[in-house]
Amino acid sequence: MSSAPAAEHGDGSYAGSDQLSTMLSAAPTTSDAVPFPAEFPEVPGTALAGRYLPGTLDLEVGGDWYDVLPLDSERLLLVVGEVTARGLAGVAPIRQVRDVLRAAARDNCDPGAVLTRLNQAAVDGDGWAASVICLIFDPAGGELRYASAGHPPPLVISGAELRLLYDRALGPLIGALPTAAYEVRDDRLEVGDRLLLYTGGLVEQHGAGADLLGRVRVAAAEPAERLPDLLDAVARVVTERPGHDDVALLALEAVESSGFALRLPADPTKLSLLRKRLERFLVAHRVCETDLFDLTVAVSEAAANAIEHPIDPREPVIEVEVSIRDRSVLVTVRDTGQWRESTDAGFRGRGLSLINALGELVVRRTPQGTELSLRRRLAD
Template identity: 60%
Template sequence: MSSAQGGEDGGKPSGGMVQAELPALLSAAFEAGGEMGGRLRGFDWSATPLGPPSEWSAALVHAVGTMLSSRAQIVMFWGPEHRAFYNDAYRPTIGAKHPHALGQPAREHWVETWDVLGPLLESVRATGEAYRGEDHPFVLDRHGFLEDVYFDISYDPIREADGSINGVFCIVNETTGRVLGERRLRALADAAVAVNTARSTAEVLQVAARHALGLTEAVRVVVTAAGARYEADGGGTAAVEPSVVLPLTGTTGEQLGELRVWADDEGDVDPGRAALAQFARLIGVRLENARLYEAEHRIASTLQHSLLPRSLPQLPGAVVASRYLPSSTDVEVGGDWYDVIRPDGELVLVIGDVVGKGVRAAAAMGQLRNALRAYVLEGYDPGEALTRLNRLVCSVEQLSFATVVCLRFDPGTGRLRYASAGHPSPLLIKGGDVTLLHDRALGPPVGAIPATTYRTVADTLTTGTRLLLYTDGLIEDRQLGIDAALGQLREDATQPGEHVSDLIDAVVARVAVRPRRDDVAVLALEATEPHRFSLRLPADPTRLSVLRKRLEDFLVAHRVGATDVFDLTVAVSEAAANAIEHPVEPAEPTIGVEVTVADGEVVATVRDSGRWREPTGAGFRGRGLALIRALGELTVSRSAEGTEVTLRRRLQD
């Protein structure tokens, strides 16, 4: 082995080797060629197809002499096997391959990159055309692991005296450091842009962890701050301890978090440490901004919700529900609002949108809401209330513009009166039929024209009819035009639902999951029988929540006390659960519930259409009737058509 490698003594000839006289040029080159000159002299070339140096061709002698005398990184491949020669300057580029690669076929020691190197060498030998490349990529195993490396290369043919090509002279310059450095700079610039677009702490950590992987050849990155944590996995086996730990500090020097980076078992992240340090400073500043953003967002959210009703009034014959979705793309307070007012046995629904954003819009929203509420409570109809509101807005110094719709409903008669100031028309929903409440503008926005008089339009709502009021954020979609979005809204409003809250769930489902440029306010009303509550439900235990919600709304609307509401909800819910669970082979997979309130007494009836199973006496189930009986006067009637459970309860004073 020592003769094949020139020995470990710096390249002296092995003892059994007979030395013939070398050409003067080659002898001088070996003498002045440093370590590699000594190793080339000491290598047992006679054991290779090249033969002893004394028999080398003039072309090979001159090529070796030129290579050894140069300070450039040069490797030379000779013969059909591409046997390797290289000088001292080239040694660092192959790492642990030295000195084993000397004099050996290139394919044996450059096997990991032979699919790239082999065709290049064969092409130069076959065509006689030199090859030049800048930042040419190779994959090399020179330190016990594969790494991506880059070289400026010039592969030139070596011609024999007869003109044939028997070798390739390769001048190389490793550019890996520069290429990776430029790549890290680009990655750092991309990372800076990405992290600067993140707003919340969670977003900053997520973006930072992912981009830190790209700055180094790390296998794991963990970023932590303020109780939050995000980890990115780059693949591979991480070392036990992190290779780099960097603090994340803000502009004041306060440590806000920590960046930890793991290299693999053999690798190192030192080449990317400087970029990581710069990135850590960027992360720290952005975390500081994220804290400010989140504080502003909390303030904005608190202000938004403080300007909206905490609860909605209930009135016999009407069921209302609402939803408010703040903008997801801006911390500024929006100008959307809604209100529900209960004057003199009627229900007034208001929804509006102040033009603009920020504290000024929020302040205007609060002023308009309170002023309109006052006009309604004074007894003015919707048109006169909007007329007075417009007059008020036009009289103040800081003029505001707002779209508003005001709707007054009498559950006892079904009478509906409404007026609109430039606001999108509510939807009128009758079963599967959805239409606009009005198909033309009824007036300009409040604050637009000082002398505007808004008229009140009269209509009637029959039992079971629903109204959907909304702000324009519900139908603003970059992918769709307003008309298409409104058509989609009408389609969503046709989805079946036992409660108006189901209607709201259906129409906001699309906007709730996408970024919103504007706030969304939605208000829904259903006309019901004033003193009778009736509901038909699928025989599905998961639908009992709908029953409980509808029953609670009905009882609260009749001003039933909290204790009675709780007891009646428990009793009716238990009766409905029995009606779902016990019937055998029901004629219809549904149950019916009917509740009435009259003369201080509630009567609730639950019906099914099957024969009940006999109780087993085991477990908790089977005690439902006893529970219901404890909460009121119970009557159970069984027939061929099904079972009817009736509960009567005298309300507490």
């Protein structure tokens, strides 16, 4: 039996289509029962992507879900969970979970308090049980606080290095003990680090748990320009199996909030690093495809000029600064030399003409070197 097709939302999240819609049409308050948010909150310094993969074990939808809520406009509350029941019995508690999460967000609860509230709701309700992980991420300092109720550990991806966020159970399942306490732990994400959260269906298969986790690690280590690319690679681990349970995936990346600065050797082979850093920054700020393409071309050309044209640079490096404010991108590229004086009217060479066509260009010559600034107003 094949799974329902995955439909991509504009924010990069995915959900099973026909099968999921059929099941949820019978559930009360469908919008609160859907196992994923309609859209992600916009918090500078973060990029998010999610996917819901319906299972192939039977025709029923499981109780896997993920949610993301903003806290005081600066931090994010992320929750991924899996109700142990299936079908409508698994979907129904999701509405109750969402009510608890919204109240916890309003009250600025820590992750342990969030799980305590969920546990009380389960005990006082219909006796449902769930594995849940709750995290609060503060992009300003990269601080990550989390608590887990019997949930598998997220994967932290730092370049080529991968690690599990924790290596032992941190608390009992939601609904298992009336007076359960949940330990809160601290960690940190640096700019560029990614966090992959998932439900048990990703790694749990009879007799194959360790092997599947190894395959997930290999998939997560594959180069991925964007978070949806990472989820594509991980999802293949699931869909390649002949029979699998439902899986919810949620990925977070720590990115620069309002701008970044990069110092590179004056070497054309290093421009790919600049392009990747720029693309991640612009995607995190939901820049449209046209602006993304034009800015990538313009900044690459500006950096290439800064590498090629300076005469007798004091130091073989270039500096690039990028910022976004009031829906305008400002890029400044500096080198440590002087350019030859142009013998033609206007800008020197086709490269500067191209850059000028893609934004407002200003070239300044200073005693320290040459500075090129590009400003572009983003589409609304």
